[in-house]
Amino acid sequence: MERGHRDYSVAQYEMPDRRYHGPITSPCWPDSRLHVRQRAISGVRSWRVPDCRRLAAGFRERRRHRVCHKTVTKLPPYFSEFDRPKSCNSVTALAIRPCSPNAQAIAMTISILDLDGNVTKVVLTGRIDIAGAREIEMPMAVVAGSRRAVVVDLSAVEFMASLGLRGIVVSAKSIINKRGKIVLLMPQPQVEEVITTTGIDQLIPIYHDETDAIAAVIATIG
Amino acid sequence: MVEPDDVLRIDSANAGDIERLHPWFDAVSGRLPLVIQHGMRVALEEVALNAAMHGFAPQASGEITVRLHIAPGFASLCVEDSGRPFDSSKAPVHHQPADLLDAEPGGLGLVLLHHYCHDITYERVVDRNRLTMRFALPPI
Numbered sequence: 001m002e003r004g005h006r007d008y009s010v011a012q013y014e015m016p017d018r019r020y021h022g023p024i025t026s027p028c029w030p031d032s033r034l035h036v037r038q039r040a041i042s043g044v045r046s047w048r049v050p051d052c053r054r055l056a057a058g059f060r061e062r063r064r065h066r067v068c069h070k071t072v073t074k075l076p077p078y079f080s081e082f083d084r085p086k087s088c089n090s091v092t093a094l095a096i097r098p099c100s101p102n103a104q105a106i107a108m109t110i111s112i113l114d115l116d117g118n119v120t121k122v123v124l125t126g127r128i129d130i131a132g133a134r135e136i137e138m139p140m141a142v143v144a145g146s147r148r149a150v151v152v153d154l155s156a157v158e159f160m161a162s163l164g165l166r167g168i169v170v171s172a173k174s175i176i177n178k179r180g181k182i183v184l185l186m187p188q189p190q191v192e193e194v195i196t197t198t199g200i201d202q203l204i205p206i207y208h209d210e211t212d213a214i215a216a217v218i219a220t221i222g
Numbered sequence: 223m224v225e226p227d228d229v230l231r232i233d234s235a236n237a238g239d240i241e242r243l244h245p246w247f248d249a250v251s252g253r254l255p256l257v258i259q260h261g262m263r264v265a266l267e268e269v270a271l272n273a274a275m276h277g278f279a280p281q282a283s284g285e286i287t288v289r290l291h292i293a294p295g296f297a298s299l300c301v302e303d304s305g306r307p308f309d310s311s312k313a314p315v316h317h318q319p320a321d322l323l324d325a326e327p328g329g330l331g332l333v334l335l336h337h338y339c340h341d342i343t344y345e346r347v348v349d350r351n352r353l354t355m356r357f358a359l360p361p362i
Contacts, residue, residue: 129244129267161264162330163271169325176322190260197337198330203322 108132110139117218120147121185125156128164137167144171148180149217151210155186160194172204181220185213228290232274234305235283240274243267243288250290254297258357261338262299265355268331269301269310273351277305292359296340300354302347310335310353311342 108126115121122143126132143150152168154160172182184206187195195201207213228250233239247266251259270286278284289300315336316329335342341356 127244129263130271131241131244159260159263161267162334163267165330169322172322173325194264194334198333199317200330202320203325 108135110136112139112143115214117149117214118147118221119149119151119214119217121151121153121214123153123156127159128157128167129159129161130163132159133163133167136164140167140171141174144174144182148175148178149221150175150180150182151185151207151213151217152182153185153210154191155188157188157191160187160191162194162198165194165198165200168204169200179221181217183207183213183216185210230288232270232286232288233283234274234278234286234303235281240271240286243270246288247290253292255360257360258297262297262355262357264334265338265357266299266301268335269299269353269355272308272310272331273301273303273305277303277308277351294359296356296358298354298356300352302350302352304350307346308351309344311344 108124108128108131110125111123113121113123120143122140124136128136150171157164168182168184175182182204184195184201184204186208187206192201192206195204195206205216207216228246230242230246232242243266244263247263251262254262266288270288273286277286284304286301286303286305289302291298291300310332313332315332316326317333335355338357339355340358343354343356345352345354
């Protein structure tokens with residue numbers, strides 16, 4: 001298979017045999033070898049999420065290999081890496097896919113950071129437009145299905161309309177259903193205008209200080 | 223001097239075609255002041271996406287046409303589609319409930335549309351919906 005010519009979307013992998021610690025090969029991505037370990041390892045932690053045209057492929061993958069929140073390392077070279085923030089304990093990448101040769105410039109990135117106190121910080125960057133909303137749909141669904149204290153950092157989001165808000169509201173409902181808490185952190189003025197105009201800020205609080213945001217979610221989940 | 227229209231045609235049956243909307247707006251909005259670009263982009267996404275998602279029967283093919291027109295004092299976006307009749311300018315606006323668990327994920331687009339547009343005009347022209355959104359330009 002020619003590298004980069006396959007649209008792909010995937011969450012993290014967990015082998016059916018939990019004792020397995022070695023490399024695995026994705027059946028939908030046979031030229032790659034993802035290395036799965038049972039505990040967090042320092043080093044590579046988060047990855048740029050490229051354009052994605054087949055989210056469904058990712059969901060098929062999740063059925064085949066149960067999604068877990070272990071750390072995945074040794075990604076193929078077509079992913080860009082970000083430095084690991086000093087303040088977080090571990091970071092997981094929940095959406096991974098090679099770039100399609102026809103894909104346009106990367107519009108959206110998502111990083112998921114596990115902070116102290118079982119708080120998860122989701123950092124979104126770029127534009128949550130039609131393509132961007134699709135990019136974050138699956139990673140946000142995985143976060144919402146597995147975490148109870150979530151801070152969504154919107155400080156680097158340049159654009160968001162109702163489609164992007166819809167994704168956040170769906171995730172928020174899932175988290176609230178688990179007696180969790182989700183807050184929005186430092187949206188840019190034009191993004192905050194969208195949030196406040198729709199009244200979503202009355203349902204999902206906005207904080208402009210990260211410490212306050214983290215304290216708010218910790219206070220809720222106890 | 224009135225600028226010529228810039229036109230984008232989208233095939234509603236091609237799910238990926240709608241993603242050309244924002245790159246197209248990037249390309250044609252350079253002449254517009256930054257202060258109104260964001261609102262225009264929000265309104266454009268709401269209208270075009272609504273037409274693509276709800277205007278046509280599943281798998282049915284149709285065309286959505288977007289035009290940008292810049293004139294002295296205002297800019298307008300005209301979205302035409304061959305889908306079922308729908309007047310966004312008069313559709314009831316959805317209000318959020320007080321509780322997140324009661325919130326419906328959809329229906330926010332019309333709120334944003336009315337917030338950002340200075341004027342919205344709907345016409346049914348033959349078998350097409352034509353929605354024209356006008357945005358006031360700040361004085362030079």
